[in-house]
Amino acid sequence: MKKVLITGGAGFIGSHLADYLIEHGSEVWVVDDLSTGSLDNLRPHPRLHVVIDSVTNEAVMNELIHRVDHVYHLAAVVGVRLVVDSPVRTLEVNLRGTEVVLKLAHRFGKRVLLASTSEVYGRQHENRPLSEDSERIYGPTVVGRWSYAAAKAIDEFLGLAYHRERGLEVVITRFFNTVGPRQTGRYGMVIPRFVEAAINGKPIEVHGHGRQCRSFTYVGDAVRAITRLMASRDAVGEVINIGNGAETTIIDLARRVKELTSSDSEIRFISYEEAYGAGFEDMMFRTPCTRKLQQFAGFTPSVPLDEILRQVIEDRRMRNLSPALLEAAS
Numbered sequence: 001m002k003k004v005l006i007t008g009g010a011g012f013i014g015s016h017l018a019d020y021l022i023e024h025g026s027e028v029w030v031v032d033d034l035s036t037g038s039l040d041n042l043r044p045h046p047r048l049h050v051v052i053d054s055v056t057n058e059a060v061m062n063e064l065i066h067r068v069d070h071v072y073h074l075a076a077v078v079g080v081r082l083v084v085d086s087p088v089r090t091l092e093v094n095l096r097g098t099e100v101v102l103k104l105a106h107r108f109g110k111r112v113l114l115a116s117t118s119e120v121y122g123r124q125h126e127n128r129p130l131s132e133d134s135e136r137i138y139g140p141t142v143v144g145r146w147s148y149a150a151a152k153a154i155d156e157f158l159g160l161a162y163h164r165e166r167g168l169e170v171v172i173t174r175f176f177n178t179v180g181p182r183q184t185g186r187y188g189m190v191i192p193r194f195v196e197a198a199i200n201g202k203p204i205e206v207h208g209h210g211r212q213c214r215s216f217t218y219v220g221d222a223v224r225a226i227t228r229l230m231a232s233r234d235a236v237g238e239v240i241n242i243g244n245g246a247e248t249t250i251i252d253l254a255r256r257v258k259e260l261t262s263s264d265s266e267i268r269f270i271s272y273e274e275a276y277g278a279g280f281e282d283m284m285f286r287t288p289c290t291r292k293l294q295q296f297a298g299f300t301p302s303v304p305l306d307e308i309l310r311q312v313i314e315d316r317r318m319r320n321l322s323p324a325l326l327e328a329a330s
């Protein structure tokens with residue numbers, strides 16, 4: 001039986017990963033400070049152990065990493081809203097947390113999967129699928145949103161440095177928009193924000209002109225991909241996109257959410273400045289090249305957007321039901 005540690009395991013991707021690993025026979029430890037995650041995301045199980053603490057607490061992490069075979073490092077300050085509003089914490093957690101994980105995994109000789117992000121590519125000018133060796137184009141340091149990309153890029157450098165210089169087994173995965181049930185819209189994630197607005201009859205707020213393109217990956221596909229990569233000796237030392245090649249514009253996404261929820265909500269355009277303050281920059285395109293994922297994990301995510309939206313809508317409607325109604329429905 002594999003013993004696995006998931007940092008950030010009470011979060012969106014981490015909790016789905018915990019479900020999957022438990023279902024497939026692993027014993028799972030979760031460490032999470034519950035800053036954006038929630039214990040409600042985790043289903044109690046005899047093979048699930050939850051530690052509420054910070055990934056930057058070296059003594060706790062020492063104990064946990066010593067105990068397990070594999071570490072999935074997902075804990076991070078995530079979401080445009082938080083990154084813009086809490087820049088110090090973003091940098092501290094996203095840099096120091098990774099440093100602690102890599103140092104201890106090296107000390108005990110454990111394989112690590114680092115969760116990086118498509119943000120690492122920075123701002124791209126052409127609509128070409130982003131492959132892992134694409135150039136990275138960043139804005140100036142006075143524009144706060146780039147700190148997240150820069151910190152995650154340093155995490156990647158550090159992971160690769162530990163691999164090359166000290167032989168640590170590291171797999172680096174760059175998640176593109178990963179979506180599905182349990183994701184919260186509180187910190188700026190677009191699908192939960194739109195769904196929440198639509199089912200509550202509030203305006204669906206599109207930032208900018210809405211013609212920016214995104215691709216969305218179902219969380220179940222992402223989890224399957226990272227578990228396969230963790231199990232593959234060949235993936236060690238590699239940087240691999242986790243994403244889906246299908247594109248949609250944000251305005252089409254808003255329209256689709258409205259249709260699928262049969263909502264009367266107005267679609268309202270607001271400027272980035274209004275949403276995130278002066279100087280905010282967004283990208284027009286963000287689509288992954290999935291060649292390496294296919295090569296190393298043996299598949300590419302394929303759950304279509306409509307199916308993902310249906311699941312998110314159902315999940316959101318269930319959460320909106322009062323506890324009394326839920327009890328009556330069960």
Ligand SMILES: NC(=O)c1ccc[n+]([C@@H]2O[C@H](COP(=O)([O-])OP(=O)(O)OC[C@H]3O[C@@H](n4cnc5c(N)ncnc54)[C@H](O)[C@@H]3O)[C@@H](O)[C@H]2O)c1
Pocket residue numbers: 007008009010011012013014031032033034035036037038053054055056073074075076077078093097115116117118174175176177178179
């Ligand atoms: N969801 C996406 O679309 C996406 C895209 C790119 C990258 N990622 C990466 O995937 C990982 C998981 O993201 P997610 O979408 O599940 O977000 P999430 O916010 O749901 O998960 C992050 C988890 O980390 C926890 N956390 C934050 N600071 C911590 C700390 N100091 N110590 C311990 N736990 C801490 C939070 O409480 C939360 O449970 C992150 O590293 C993120 O950068 C996600």
